[in-house]
Amino acid sequence: MNTILILEQLLNGLQFGLMLFLLAAGLTLVFGIMDLINLAHGSLYMLGAYLIATIAAASGSFWLGLAAGTAATAVLGLVLEKTTIQRFYKRDHLSQVMGTFAILLMANEAVRMIWGPQPLQLSPPDALAGPVELWPGFFYSAYRLFIIAMGLLVAAVLYVLITRTRIGMQVRAGASNREMALAMGANVRWLFSGLFVFGAVLCALAGGLLGPLLSVQVGMGESILILAFVVVVIGGIGSIRGALLGALLVGLVDTAGRTLIPVLFRQLMAPDIAASAGPAVASILIYVLMAAVLFFKPSGLFPARG
Amino acid sequence: MNTQAQAPLLDVVDLVKQFGGLAATNHANLRVAQGELHALIGPNGAGKTTLIHQLSGALAPTAGRILFQGQDITAMPMHQRVHAGLARSYQITSIFQRLTVQDNLALALQSRLGSSMRFFRPARAERRRYEQADALAAQVGLAARLQHTAGALSHGEQRQLEVGMVLALQPQLMLLDEPLAGMGAEESERMVQLLLALKTTSTVLLVEHDMDAVFRLADRVSVLVAGSVIATGTPESIRADAQVRQAYLGDEGSAAMAAAASTGVAR
């Protein structure tokens, strides 16, 4: 019984971590490579989820929704990049913070105006709706398994793309020294647009995949954005490898903390104190984790820029 | 010059700096005597800058000791070393880009005034310090640029400012990492003159690839190859050293020596 619980928690942590990774990967690329602090990253995640949910509802097919919604988000990302984001590349971090925060506010309100304040419904495809029996007596949500598989796939693709291709090199070069990359002949503008759109696609994917688990609602991007930032920073800015490791770490610690800490506390102290302290401590666990990592490694686990 | 008699100002003992598998400093031993201008030369990547980093406290050595005025400063933080009388310049220009030339120098001078935990009296009221800054700017050839932002100076001018900041600290031992790099012929000449004048007051450890300057200025020369000091001696003996010629000088050494000799005669 207990091993099953632990195993299930591991899978939960893995699933949560991989979803965080999808968000964090886009964030760490845009941030580490293009040197853009993009608070609107969470908004793309929200918009992606809304578009996917809307198309899925209209067409009755989750898969169609996922594909078309992701494509739509990519277009949206491109428009956003070409009209606004582009202007922020040469700015300092603080104007980026304010500019993208403004976009975040507007996106939230626009979604509320278009779709209303009520959460949207997005159901997993029928084939994945139920549990699967991984082995006798151990049931696990098929959908969560699917998410795990998708997350791993994206991680692999990303890693190769950024570290092994010339496009990846040029993008990284453009990030550290835009002027020099231009002087070497890189079309930095399009590289960055492409990368931003790529980040948007990852966002939409995460939004669409998480939609059936969480609710598709206004403001869904913010809390998860903070987590994604935590992941990015733990992993080391700009490092895909770091983002993956950080995401898994956060996913596992968070999941484990939520189950283990209250249990632990109940054994250690009076039930009513435990009842209030337990969840509070569980909530700060990932922040403690981040602070600890940064204390010992001030540039994250895999600092990308030496 | 008889420097062996008294205790050296700087004594580097068996210093090692490991970057992963690479020993950038590999059991280096170096002594700089009080009052001398000691040049440190060596091929690119020999570990000169890395050594300067360790002497100034920017990098912690993997092993070995650094003695300054007989005191072990191996673990001393950078800012304390400055106050102990050890200051450096950077090979890759490091100045306050957005501040004016005057402010750059005034800030450097401020460091000598002891604690800056002064929260009330306007710093601008310290007229003397700003006058000193102006004088210093003139000394490094930036008199006309006093109120310009450092970032708007040309590369060579920034190099001049870089040296000016170290001069401001009036250290007992000055660590100069390629001060002439990027300077034009005329500016180089002015800097050489400046260093010649400095020799009377200050001890200098000079890293430089400009052999002309090195042989004109140096009292002694050490050669660093692959992280270790392979030779130390007078400029003449170094120039004559076959190993050094092969590893570093090529045939430029002789030309530079000749030039140094001739200018020396001319003066």
Next chain:
Amino acid sequence: MSTLLEVSQLETAYGHSQVLFGMQLQIASGEVATLLGRNGMGKTTTVRSVLGLTPARSGQIRFRGERIEQLSPDRIARMGMAVVPEGRQIFPNLSVRENLQAFAAKRNQHAQPWTLERVYALFPRLQERHRHMGNQLSGGEQQMLAIGRALMTNPYLLILDEATEGLAPLIREEIWHCLAALRAQGQTILVIDKYVQRLIALADQHTLIERGQVVWQGPSEALASQPELWQRYIGV
């Protein structure tokens, strides 16, 4: 020989401070030209304008017969211009090998294109350090890398802005030899450096500038025979 680069009446300013006042420059294909002058006279600014990094206020720049003063730097670079910039400007977050490979191209189809192997042969040091990140190199190693990086694009015009800064004498010699070899292959080069005597031996023609204006232009022999010129404009 055809003219590869032609700069005329170039005026460039940073914000409201003008630096170039009618710069002129002509480089024929296969020629090695130099740009000489004191610190702060506008050598780098000329290069930046030609590259499109600091666009000129007015004036004309022709490269391979086309007007380029309105083009973006990356377009100009892809037309076959490469620079070894002042201060190296290595990509710190790319490894040595990546620095070389990221922008490798065969813009100028000559018989012996530059490849990773050839650059490594020229600078064995880089091969030894090929997995180091750009910012983990010594100053001189970075300089080598910057030169190698520019060569890897196989440009029509190679611009070296104080490319020997911080290089050890032996390596500096190596660079001069290399430039001579390049010249023999027909590579067009614009050099900015302070070793005038070396440049006279190497280059075909020279341009002396002062305060953003050309004060003298002429072939090596002429410059060699008028040392007072150097004295006056370069301070040697």
Next chain:
Amino acid sequence: MPALPSASILDHRLQPVPALLVLAALAALPSLFEATDYDFYTGVASRMLIFALAATSLNLVLGFGGMVSFGHAAFIGMGAYTVGILMQSGSTSAWLSWPLAMLVGALCAAVIGAISLRTRGVYFIMITLAFAQMLFYLMVSLKPYGGEDGMSLMQRSDLGLGLDLSNDSHFYYVVLAVFALVFWAVARLLNARFGHVLQGIRENETRMRALGFAVYRYQLVAFTLSGAIAALAGALLANQSSYVSPAAMQWSQSGMLLIMVILGGVGYLYGGLLGAVAFLLMEEVLIGYTIHWQLYLGAVLLLVVLVAPNGLLSLPRTLRRCARARRAAPAQEKP
């Protein structure tokens, strides 16, 4: 040929004449509101000044020290809780609780700063956030002090001096006085040696170290001071709203504070004041008009950041530069 001499960016003049005019105008506000029967706005104005104080404290580390703290709301919260907890235990004196709040804020900042200052840049942003979140959850879990509900204060602090803080006008004047005093002190500090060092560190930390400055120590002192001021703002805030809750310590509040400073002008002496007032004013006005006020707030912020990249206070300089460029342009036409 040489560039025009540029003014030193190390100087931050108080500009006494406009400053006194602004002060006079601010002092006149309550009577103005009373006369027009809008006395509700006296409270709003107090709140703006309190946030201006908090934003100024953030600007001290952010704008002048280059330390982007994403956890300042926590210091505000600690100040507020100090007042709240003391009041719950029966001490209502402002002379006790406000200085103590500053002390608590300074202490928290010193501890958090001591650890966080090991990191740089975005890592610093995130580690300050982490500590703020820890304090946030700490207060959430403290049931005796209201936990997530927060606690309502029965009254405002007693200041004596014949002032009754429960009177909105009196309270406003006290807030104004505190703000003016702190603001003046910050201005002095910035132009003093300490301020120059702080800004030097912002510009080039490595060089400062090589010049012999104990960078870490100066940063820590600045961070601690800033924490104390933020906590003072918190103490005032608790009084203003008679309510203390962890919600005021949430990261979104820290974010809002950041936005205020950026809006006003990072590294401008008046950046915090202008930013806080502009932000809260916009919010106040927009909320009155539409439920979709965030859309318009976002649009305004975006506009500001596009036309005045360094905040509202950089606007004059940008405009001047534009004008000069326009004047200069025709001159370039002739050969």
Next chain:
Amino acid sequence: ADQVKIGLLSTLSGPGAALGVDTRDGFNLAVKQNNGMLGGIKAEVIVVDDQQNPDAAKQTTDRLLKRDKVDFMTGVVFSNIMLAVAPPVFANKTYYISSNAGPSQLAGAQCNPYFFSASYQNDNLHEAVGQTVQDRGFKKVALLAPNYPAGKDALAGFKRFYKGEVVLETYTPLQQLDYGAELSQMRASGADAVYIFLPGGLGVNFIKQFNGAGLGQDMTLFGPGFSADEDVISAVGEPMVGMFNSSLWAHDLDNAANKRFVADFQKEYGRLPTLYAAQGYDAAQLIGSAVQAVGGDMKDKEAIGKALQAAQFDSVRGPFTFNTNHYPIQNYYLREVVKGADGKVTNKLIGTVFENHADAYVGECKM
């Protein structure tokens, strides 16, 4: 006065927005039915968002009280916001008619003459489920609620009437949306019934994930009315069928006032009303009855208080009277989510758990 001003402060943005929207729509419906009037005079309803943030709510309340000078306030959904908002409202001697939040503090020691609950005391719905689970003979129950005051009150209320074994009691952060970890614990705990108190979007997520994990096969799911209300049902759909929930109201409750309310609501907004809508509607009616009784004289606070206490209006939930602590004494029903004949999933009234039930805190109220 020629008009009555009501400040409706509710959660109109964020995850809890749906609840505030229904509250507002229910309230507005009542005003609309009366041609823009309440109690015979024109009603001005100022609707503002509390952003589900107590601090913002407090600011907004100040504005309503001091600038707009409202006569009544209503609308708050969440108890933590209610507790933040209450002191200034009471200090200003403005009547607060609760359309949902019913924290125990305000029912007991901190009860106040200016507070009337047109909803229920937080514990009541949970008590009703506790009783139900007890009656149906479940032996092991797992409990789940968010970590905020109402969450704790909820589980306390449940346990007041449920006497069996509680094998798991979990509190999650209010913002948490993924219950993977909690579901695993539930499975491991071997419970035969699960009781959740998860308002708004939280409940939607939980139920979806509960079914995704396959727990529905082994455990019966119970919840308070709002965890299985029409908004949740429309979001989750079929998987909800079979969930039991308690309520003080049901859309198929058989009385004239309710029939009219449900019909008009559907006509006006095109959806079935929820509990929040019903409570918002009743709050408006209660205010109307008091305004009527004092003849529109908003100055006479004492008379208004008396009229409110009398509660002379036709509640959509049938019989309705106020206890001495200004909380209602009313019936609590059991509903089940079923698939109707038309294929639509909806709640069906299946019985009464408590009749004329009061809350547990009235004794502590000295009023």
